[in-house]
Amino acid sequence: MGRRFEPELNQSTSKKQKIEFDAEDKISCLPDDVLVSILSCLPIKVAATTSLLSRRWRMVWTFVPRLEFDASSTFLKIRNKTHGFMRTDKFIDSEKVGFINLVNHFVELYPLPCIEEFRICFDLNRSHKPDIDKWVKFVFEKKAKRVEFDFARLVGLYPLKRSLYTLCPLSLGLPSSVPLTSLVLKWVDVSDQVLDNFLSNSPFLECLCVQRSRTLVHVRVAGPSLHLKSLEISGCPNLRSLQLHATNLLTLKYFGPQIEIPFENVPNLTTLSIGDYPYPPPARKLGRILTFFPQLQKLALYIEDVKGLQRRRREFPPMSQLKQMELRVSASDLDSLLFLASWLDACPSLHRLDLDWMWIRFNATRRIKKGRTIVHHSLKTVEMTGFVGETVDTELCMFLMESVIFLEKIVVDPNPAYTKGGPYENMDIDPISALAVRKRVEHLKSKYDFGDKLVII
Known part of the structure; x- marks a missing residue:
């Protein structure tokens, strides 16, 4: 008892x-x-x-033992009261005051000497520094193991010169050695020195994520005592170098400027995500990058240069262990993804393929092509978000039906992937567009004998 x-x-x-x-x-x-x-x-x-x-x-x-303040759902409330993205600053500021007071109330009352997790998710910036400093001090004094500060903007567009909160624990008189196992910083400025201190003085750190920091320039993730298993560096526009030497690293996610990364020093990766808007991986280097990771089990890529990959379709290296592939594709109806035949050939164990379409609208179109014949035995599920039923995605569906022997279903969703898991999740696309996509799917099922394998959600 x-x-x-x-x-x-x-x-x-x-x-x-x-x-x-x-x-x-x-x-x-x-x-x-x-x-x-x-x-x-x-x-x-x-x-x-x-x-x-x-x-x-x-x-x-x-x-x-967990204090989690995720106010992303407040976005819908703000959006409804301010007519979409036309902001009412007075209303938004009042929401921020209420949120800050709530967090301060909990922080001041918390009686335990230690805390397992502390998470903040709300639209805050440098102007809220006194309160955020108080939370940072609380987190480290309570020896928190998992910490997340996510100050992403929830309403309106991101200004080019948005003032971000700067994390500097040492200036608050906090100890350098901390028992962190996970540190997530989003829309928080953190310097190379501070990040290096975290890596050097957090012997139990296994997960590190930094998004949208403008003060990161030269990141060094290296050291014989490093236990890091998951690393994400995303959207840091001034990054010039990323030095990696982490034999325990299993998951790496990098979206950022095109810099030289020593991938050979992370030999045990099983999950790799590389490239996202506006930082696509160069098509000419993709094959060479992947040669370092024949043991990958999950791969996520952002594909912008479709034509470049078509020209280099045979450069995809053998990846016999790959089980899941996620592709975010920026394409028009004049493009073709039939080069994926070579990729499937190189990944005989692949059992799931996820495609997120980002459509570029043109008035021109073309006829459906027939891809080269292959036989793939492992792929079971294909999911396409942002599906519109035009030439390029219809063509790919037909190729998959003909080439994948044990394919169980192709799930198509007209809603774009950015709606998943966020405040937009229950907001459907324009009803007229959704109806048009549904009619196209029904037409495909009847014309090309997809049967129950083609499912729209």
């Missing part, structure tokens, strides 16, 4: 009173560690409202 926390019941409380209390409320009879485990599954704001249930519950929520 775990401990019981009864802040309002002192030693003089009679046994009869406790029996009556327990008889009325079986859940309240559970030990604190069980109640805390239950509350840990709830958003922290919801968990805190349980303090209103009774005296027994008044302080239980304060023992939850």
Whole structure:
């Protein structure tokens, strides 16, 4: 049995009173560690409202080892009240004040000496430095293991010169050695020196993610004692070099300027993501990069130069262990993805293919081509988001149906991939466009005998 926390019941409380209390409320009879485990599954704001249930519950929520403040859903509220992306600064500022006060309230009341996880997700910047400094100090004094600061803008366009919060723990008088296992920084400026200090003085760090930092220039991820297993460096526009020497690294995600990366020094990667808008990987180098990783099990690529890959279709190296491939494709109806026949040939164990279409509209079109015949035995599922049913995606569907022996289904979704897992998730595309795509899918199923293997969601 775990401990019981009864802040309002002192030693003089009679046994009869406790029996009556327990008889009325079986859940309240559970030990604190069980109640805390239950509350840990709830958003922290919801968990805190349980303090209103009774005296027994008044302080239980304060023992939850995770503080997660994700206000991305607030985006929908702001969007609805401000007519889309036409911002009302006064309303947005009031939301920020409320959010900051909420976080400060929880931080000031938290009684435990340590915390497992601390996560902030809201539109904040340098103007909120005093409050964010307070949270950073709290995180490191409480010896947090998993930390995420995500200050991405939720409403409107990103200004070119947006002032970002600068993370500098040492200036706050915090210890250099920390028990971090995961550190995620999004839309936070962090210097080369600070990042190097984290890597050097966090012996248990396994996951590091930095997105949109403008102060990163020369990143060094190296060292014999480095235990890092997952690394993401994305959208850092001033990055000039990335030095890698991490034999334990299993997952690498790099979206950024085209720089020379010593991929040979991360020999044990099983997952690689490279390139995204506006940082596509150069088609001429893609084959050479992939030769370092014959053991990859998952590969994610952003493809902008479709014609360049068509010319180099035979440069895709053998990848016998690859199980999953994710492609974000920027293409027009004049392009063709039939070069994927060579890629499938090189990946005999591939069982899932995900395609996210980014359409470039032209008034011109072309006839459907027939790809070269191949036979693939492992691919089971293909999912296409942003599907429009034009020549290029229809052509690919036909090729897959003819070439993949045990294909179970092709799932097509007219909604673009950026809607997944975010505030847009329940917002469908224009109903007229969705209806047109659905009609095209039904036409394909009847004309080319796709049957139940072609599914629209």
